[in-house]
Amino acid sequence: MDASQSVTLSGRTLAGVATEAAWPRIAALLRMSAADFSARVQPRLPLTLKATTAESARRQEQALRRIGIEAIALSADGPCVLLRDGEALRGPVSRAWLRHALATGSIQPGAEVRSDDAPEWQRADVWLATGDIACDSEDGTRDSAVEPATLTVPESVAVIPSASAAPPPFQAPSVSPAGFWRRLAARMIRAR
Numbered sequence: 001m002d003a004s005q006s007v008t009l010s011g012r013t014l015a016g017v018a019t020e021a022a023w024p025r026i027a028a029l030l031r032m033s034a035a036d037f038s039a040r041v042q043p044r045l046p047l048t049l050k051a052t053t054a055e056s057a058r059r060q061e062q063a064l065r066r067i068g069i070e071a072i073a074l075s076a077d078g079p080c081v082l083l084r085d086g087e088a089l090r091g092p093v094s095r096a097w098l099r100h101a102l103a104t105g106s107i108q109p110g111a112e113v114r115s116d117d118a119p120e121w122q123r124a125d126v127w128l129a130t131g132d133i134a135c136d137s138e139d140g141t142r143d144s145a146v147e148p149a150t151l152t153v154p155e156s157v158a159v160i161p162s163a164s165a166a167p168p169p170f171q172a173p174s175v176s177p178a179g180f181w182r183r184l185a186a187r188m189i190r191a192r
Contacts, residue, residue, distance in 0.1 A: 006073070
C-alpha cells in the first residue's frame, strides 16, 4: 500500500508567476469564487490539504507548482495544528510541514501552535519536542475543526505562460470541500 502524504500550500507564489493569475485558479480548484478564496482562505495560508496516497500527493504538488503556487508534499504523520501569527490564525498545517518550516526558517521556533485537542498555545519547537502530548479541551470534548482540506487537482492543469496571458480553462473537481469550510468557519467564529 502507498504511504500517506499531504500537500501544504505555503501561501507564496513561485518566482516569475503572476500572483493575480495563480490564486484564482486555486480558488476554482476548491470550487470557490476568487473573492471568497481571497477573503476566507488566503489569510489562513499556509494550509495543509487532506492526506492521500504518496502518488496522489506528488501529482497534487506538481500540478500546484505548474500553476505557480509553492507547495510541498510530505508524510502525513500525526495531527494538524493551527499557527497563531499575532491575532491571525493560520493553517491547519501538518506536523511534517511544521518540522520542515522550522528547519528551513519559514517560521520561527517561537511561533505559537495548537492542535485541535489542546486548549493552550505552545511554541512550535516545544510542541514538536514533546511529541504533542494530547489534552482535552476545557469542556472535555475534541474540537474537530482543525482538519485538512481536500483538493482534487486535474492532471490537465497547464503552466501559466506569462503574467499577461490569461490562465487556460480547466475542469473543477467533482468533490466539494464544503464540509471542511463549514468547520473552519465555525472554528474561526469560536476563536474570536
